[in-house]
Amino acid sequence: MESALPAAGFLYWVGAGTVAYLALRISYLLFTAFQAWGLGHEPGFGPALGEWAVVTGSTDGIGKSYAEELAEHGMKVVLISRSQDKLNQVSSEIREKFKVETKTIAVDFVSEDIYDKIKTSLAGLNIGVLVNNVGVAYEYPEYFLEIPDLDNTIKKLITVNILSVCKMTQLVLPGMVKRSKGVILNISSFSGMFPVPLLTIYSATKAFVDFFSQCIHEEYKSNGIFVQSVLPFYVATKLAKIRKTSLQIPSAETYVKLALKTVGLKPRTNGYPIHSLLGSIFSVLPSWLYFKIIMNSNKSVRARYLKKAKKN
Numbered sequence: 001m002e003s004a005l006p007a008a009g010f011l012y013w014v015g016a017g018t019v020a021y022l023a024l025r026i027s028y029l030l031f032t033a034f035q036a037w038g039l040g041h042e043p044g045f046g047p048a049l050g051e052w053a054v055v056t057g058s059t060d061g062i063g064k065s066y067a068e069e070l071a072e073h074g075m076k077v078v079l080i081s082r083s084q085d086k087l088n089q090v091s092s093e094i095r096e097k098f099k100v101e102t103k104t105i106a107v108d109f110v111s112e113d114i115y116d117k118i119k120t121s122l123a124g125l126n127i128g129v130l131v132n133n134v135g136v137a138y139e140y141p142e143y144f145l146e147i148p149d150l151d152n153t154i155k156k157l158i159t160v161n162i163l164s165v166c167k168m169t170q171l172v173l174p175g176m177v178k179r180s181k182g183v184i185l186n187i188s189s190f191s192g193m194f195p196v197p198l199l200t201i202y203s204a205t206k207a208f209v210d211f212f213s214q215c216i217h218e219e220y221k222s223n224g225i226f227v228q229s230v231l232p233f234y235v236a237t238k239l240a241k242i243r244k245t246s247l248q249i250p251s252a253e254t255y256v257k258l259a260l261k262t263v264g265l266k267p268r269t270n271g272y273p274i275h276s277l278l279g280s281i282f283s284v285l286p287s288w289l290y291f292k293i294i295m296n297s298n299k300s301v302r303a304r305y306l307k308k309a310k311k312n
Ligand SMILES: NC(=O)c1ccc[n+]([C@@H]2O[C@H](COP(=O)([O-])OP(=O)(O)OC[C@H]3O[C@@H](n4cnc5c(N)ncnc54)[C@H](OP(=O)(O)O)[C@@H]3O)[C@@H](O)[C@H]2O)c1
Pocket: 056, 057, 058, 059, 060, 061, 062, 063, 064, 080, 081, 082, 083, 086, 107, 108, 109, 110, 133, 134, 135, 136, 137, 160, 187, 188, 189, 190, 231, 232, 233, 234, 235, 236, 237, 238, 239, 240, 252
């Protein structure tokens, strides 16, 4: 009986400490969410940073929405994607709707020799915002060794998801540093925040983007540069193969409107309140439970995909 009492006291303090820790985490989460999405504040971006915004992968999905939102805030936009037809279409939509100048650069980020062309096209532009959005993923969740055309997939994901972020930053950051202002938004992913087996290469490339962004932010914030790592969960786009929106899966327009509210406030964000809540829940799960949930979920998506592919 005597020896049980100190043990009970110890457990009491462990319990009280855990509750206090969780209460502090939740309060902090609510405070930062309210600060970004609840309070009206001046946007952390706009032509005052430099009249041009550059968006990679800007003819669809999240990138197109960034281009439109930045144009709505008065920025001229450089659109970069593969297809000149799609670029012309989005470019004329933006010019008509928002009455701003646009420029297009048709390149395939799978190639490594495109950066001289991009550099020449961007020469002389006063760039205030760079959105490193372009990214590619797998057709379906798959075990590493079973990924179709593994050699090319490795190269493609590394070149598009990683090299583009480094090279575009290398091209645009010097001008920002010279003018002591600028914003760089790097679109990582929830799967860059937490490891996602069966999407291993994608997840690892997005972790690179997250670390790269955090490091560059620390290196250049004293030069007036704000770098943000954006870590979305599902957004209804072609890449996600999701058309139907829900509270948990916003449209690209809704997602980007809310994500842009965090610019200047949060160097690392899930960009959308429900995604931030999910991030907080996942971050307190024990890793065995987290991996069990993710593996089971990705295994069932894989099975459904393969079954459907076999039928066709
Ligand atoms: N959607 C999601 O649920 C989600 C979640 C987390 C993170 N993300 C990230 O968000 C970013 C945007 O994804 P999204 O869902 O908006 O994708 P999306 O709808 O598939 O749009 C991709 C855009 O990139 C362009 N693009 C694709 N491959 C390209 C290449 N090799 N070279 C040049 N341009 C290329 C496409 O235009 P063209 O085909 O005309 O070239 C298109 O404009 C990606 O980095 C992705 O990893 C998305």
